[in-house]
Amino acid sequence: MHLESTALALRIASTDGVETHKVLNQARASVGHNAFTGDVALYERVASQAPWAIANATSLGALAGDEEVQELARLANEHSPVLRTHDRFGHRIDWVEFHPAWHRLMALGFGHGVAGLAWTTREPSGHFARAVLSYLWNQVENGTGCPTGMAYAACAGFAGRPAFALWREKTLSGEYDPRRLPLTQKTGAVIGYAMTEKQGGSDLRQTQTMATFVGKENGAQIFAITGHKWFFSVPTCDGFYTLAQTKSGVSCLFVPRFLPDGSLNRVLLQRLKDKCGNRSNASSEVEFKGTWSMLVGEEGRGIREILSHAHLTRLDFAVGSAGLMRQALTLAIGHASTRDGFGRRMADLPMQTNVLADLALESEAAMLSALRIALATDSMETDERERLLARVATPIVKYWNCQRATTFVYEALQVHGGNGFIMENPIARLYRESPLNSIWEGTTNMMCIDVLRALSREQGALEVFIDEVSGQGTANAAHASFLVRLRDDLAAAVDEGNARAVVTRMALALQASEMLQHSPGSVAQRFIESRLGGRHAGVIGTLTSGTDLRDIVARAAVTAA
Structure with a gap:
């Protein structure tokens, strides 16, 4: 009888709802912010170049930090599309069923002008402003960034061709219409x-x-x-x-x-x-x-025709990878700023501070360089210097931003520890996403070859690029020496086998120039001394220690909406 009473008591104890532990010290979700107004570097750049775009960017930035919209992104990736080759009667339909979350995201993206703003606005710097929207959209969901980017490039092929006038009109309508109908019956394409x-x-x-x-x-x-x-x-x-x-x-x-x-x-x-x-x-x-x-x-x-579109898709992937990196940075700072480790806030641990500051420098430089080639694209038809810069710099930035995205997101995932490797954590989705842009629209090797081709075939391209990266002066002697060596190497015939090394240095020179022009002096100095001064080991978190690293992290942290 005593044994039976003990067993009964154990069963009752195991089912009485008593918790074995309390959930403590879990980081907060990175929601409730505005990815545009809360991003100091981005907001300042847009305010100086295209203030007319602030309202739309603010609206889209709110979506990136919205909990419901981030849940749509999770659902769209959790429920993969399904192929339907035939209907239930045996008729061939060749269709794909997407989760409703995909369609809601598509409607939001197209409705905010992520696909068409560059072609519909009458304001200056339309490609620049559209790049800002794409940068923000890639902090919402990356899969839908493919169709918005394709629509953006497609309009270049429709322009000035009467047979495609209706296609252009429907593509730029701002309406997303998922119905399987002929073009004439649809509100958008x-x-x-x-x-x-x-x-x-x-x-x-x-x-x-x-x-x-x-x-x-x-x-x-x-x-x-x-x-x-x-x-x-x-x-x-x-x-x-x-x-x-x-x-x-x-x-x-x-x-x-x-x-x-x-x-x-x-x-x-x-x-x-x-x-x-x-x-x-x-x-x-x-x-x-x-x-x-x-x-x-x-x-x-046909290849020449497609390459005229490819300039825009490559630009979009350079921008998209920068946006993906920014989202990873937001998640990393958010995690480290709301979780404790070893008796301190994780973001305050010296080595973690170094990692976050280094990520912040990388992200800001990626964003600024991507927006620079978008701005050059705005003037390609009217300014020969900007055309040449866009021609040579677009594959440079596409190569470097897409190449760095994987390393960047890997480091941001490490900030999360084991929690980051679980698929329900958004950083895990970004980790799986990060290599793709370096493959789409030309691999790393193709971009480097294209840079060499542009320098050899476009008269004046070399001089324009050197002028661009030297125009802001130099931050220190190491920066000046870096530019001299780069100029000498580019003046000689670059061996294709050495193209990655040379194009990497071109990318860093362009990023340094943009940082000097648009970032606080101390931030630009940190970037230049680490990347161009030989003090960076190529591994995130290897900055020279200093109290200013916390300020760099604070600058990059998105503020509440």
Whole structure:
């Protein structure tokens, strides 16, 4: 009887709701802030260059710090898209079902002008202001940054071409319309790209897809395409730019999802890719079988046509990686500032302070350099100097920001410890996302080769770049020596095998110039002495100790909304 009473007591004790421990010392979620107004460096830069954009950026910045919107980002990545090749009756539909969170995010992004502001505003510095929105949007959700960026670039191909006037109008409407309908029945359009093939990868000259001329309709040359594309992102887009071989060579063609008579075009989805990151966004393989398409630009000059769009997508990835880094920094500072370790606030531990300050320097430099090439893009048509700078600096910044993003997010994840490696923590999602931009629109090696190509083919590009990075003067003797060595190396023929080393130094020189111009002197000095002065080991958190590191962290901490 005594034993039975003891067992009963144990069972009661195990089910009476008594907690085994209390939840203590967990960091607060990084929400409740405005990613624009709370970001001192960004706000100051926009206020000086494009104050008219402050209102829209403030609205979008509030979304980045909104708990409900961040939950939408989590849900969109938690519930992967699903391919539906046929409906329940057996009809081919070639469609993808996205979680409702994806559609809500898309509506927010397109509605705030993340895709179209550069083309719709009459104010100066439209590409600059649109880059600010993209920078903020990449602190909301990265998968939806793909379609907003593609729509941004697509409008360059539509411009000045009457056959594509309605496409441009719908793409710039600011409306997101997910319905599977012909363009004429929709309030807005989403545009995609289909370039990569299995055998060619980034080498678009290896395109095997074929296109045959079939006639003219409403002033457009019509081709029938047959072939396979290896990467086909956002396959629910209303239309797609693609490449195919015609009699004149590789040509750029535009494939609408619906034919002029309202029937479905032959866009046959094969499967969805199971990607490491970018889980909210569907990427697929597609077959074209006699698929109806319209010629874009001059036949046989398709790669040149696509590269004119690629300037904008590369700019967007440079901006996007900077935004991703900023979000990782916000999460890291937020975690370390609201959790204790070893008897002190984590952000106050000397080594952790060094890491956070170093991340803050890296983030600010990435943001400023990305906005600089966006500003150059604004004047490409009217200012030869800015055109040359945009031509050489865009691949530089795309290379460096995308290259650094992975290292950056890895260090931000380390600030979180084991909690950061759990998928329900947003820093884990950023970690899986961070390598992608360095692959899209040209890998690291391709960007470095493109820099060398620009320097060799564009007369005056070298001189413009050197003038740009030297125009703010030098912070110290080491900075001056760095620029002299860079100038000498660029004046000589750069060996392709050494391209990464040289382009890395070009990126750092450009970032230093921007920091000198737009950041407080002490912040710029810290960046330059560490990156250009030979005191940085290439590892985050190796700054020389000093009381000013706390001030750098405080400057980078987003304030409450």
